[in-house]
Amino acid sequence: MTLPKVELHLHLEGAAPPAFIRGLAQEKRIDISGIFAADGSYAYTDFWHFLKVYEAATSVLTSPEDYHRLTLAVLEESAKSGVVYCETFLSPDFCGGRDLSAWREYLHAIEEAGTQAERTMGVTLRGIVTPIRHFGPEKAKQVALCAAETAGRFVVGFGLAGDEKVGKPGDFAWSFDMAREAGLRLTCHAGEWLGPDSIRDALRDLRVERIGHGVRAIEDLALVDELAENGVVLEVCPGSNIALGIYPGWRKHPIGELHRRGVKVTVSTDDPPFFHTTMAREYDRLAEAFDWDEGVFREIARTSLDAAFCDPDTRARIAPLLEPDHA
Template sequence: MKSLPKVELHTHLEGAAPPAFIRGLAQEKGMDISGVFAPDGGYAFKDFWHFLKVYEAATSTLTTPEDYHRLTLAVLEESAAHGVIYTESFMSPDFCGGRDLSAWREYLHAIQEAAAQAEAQMGIILRAVVTCVRHFGPEKARETALCAAETAGDFITGFGMGGDEQSGKQGDFAWAFDCAREAGLRLTTHAGEWGGPQSIRDALDDLRVERIGHGVRAIEDDALVDHLAEREIVLEVCPGSNIALGLYPDWQDHPIERLRERGVKVTISTDDPPFFHTTMTREYDRLADAFGWNEDSFRDFNIVAAHAAFCDTETRARVLKKLEQTDD
């Protein structure tokens, strides 16, 4: 499965940082963040809310555009090693310059330079989905949306929201999403992970998104599942993340297969892979074991993901061509 071409729609740039990279950066800067690491060298957290704190502590080592240039190369190298040919990553001006537009442009320039280098050397394509952080509140989300709107284009192609799903309501962030939509950005938001089915309905009704990050708890509401299938709303499903955080006990109990059988468009992603001890190869291997999926099954998932990607028509055509190539 490792060499199978893959499309990934749901990753967080900082959350994909290899622990060794963050540890090295902290040492360079004389920062003590030892509390974020487990004895085995990985990231250590107890639950989702502790994970958010550890995530932000690890991210605190990333303080310059050059740091993000190096991070982007490290993340894309790891993704490409697992067959990813196109990836969308959530990036936040909150962490890149404190939502100051001029600072955000500098960070973005460094990230784009790294993305261009990775595409030339490894063949992996990166596009960015600017995200506001839900638990930072609606006012900061407005500033994030303005940064996104001012830099929308071929590289910044989407807008979304991550963070603590239990902080406020989806509708509290409608202004930010309207701003991004008016700038031509495509929309997604995290819902249906820690929030139940109603959080997905709220995301669709109040923010008018076309994709849902996670969305797996739709399975608890038959009418909602039918609605997602009819509307062709794409779910950015991250099974390994859901299992690592205790949302489901094991791979066989994960609802991705039941959602797919009901006609919902589902895709496969890693979310924050080193935090959840996963890779795209591991996701595919475990899903194959759990549900008997083969390479043709995964190719179908990737074609769905390519059509749902927030990229231009030319880029999509290039990705689809790679997915449709076979070894025979």
């Protein structure tokens, strides 16, 4: 679908085209051949194996220049799908080992690539700094310091990703408090591998305004009503959920029912090459599954932009691009 799109839930390393990672590994003579299938795509068996493959792929990204190249490669794919604004999760865990000085160098390279892509591809990028849940709360504090020290026009948010079954959201409250005090806006992965209580915990203990995934709220209709009443935005990644086996198919995915019940849903790809998807494909499959027309998708794009963590000037600049009469 060629409509202009806004994406709020994209992991930068997870969006790396397999050919890009394979080529970088060959340049550096690093053998990660075991993470690829015969057709050249990423190979994994389940979510927990996916995390290992993800980290193996990321291991070849060892310099700011690598991340500059990665960012351009990812945004080129986004632009092909009509994405005009994108927020990506960035982890100082991978970018400089949580060292603030190194993190600044990586961040500068990513932001520079984002500026180049905005000029040449028409897609605007912003960053959400994100500790990895299964690395633990102490390392998250170092990530939060990196986030707080670099908050600004480009670094606009703070989140939490990784294995939802490790620890509790409240374990990371200190880090989220630091990010909040630095003026960053907050999101958290929840309600993907655990049920509604995981979402409630994130909302209560971390006071986030968006939930990454959040689809298992559908198992508790009182929570669904609460999300709708409070305007909590869900960063829904249907193709990811289906590829990982959380739901058996597109028509069985709860995004349709969540939208019908008034929840603010958005659409994203999560880690697109891992899940053989693109933003254009997500829109096409959702249109087939739920008979959504152009009006629904324009509404979702506006909801996404309203929920974006960027500054008001950036939002005002992007908004006209989503209108039907935009040339």
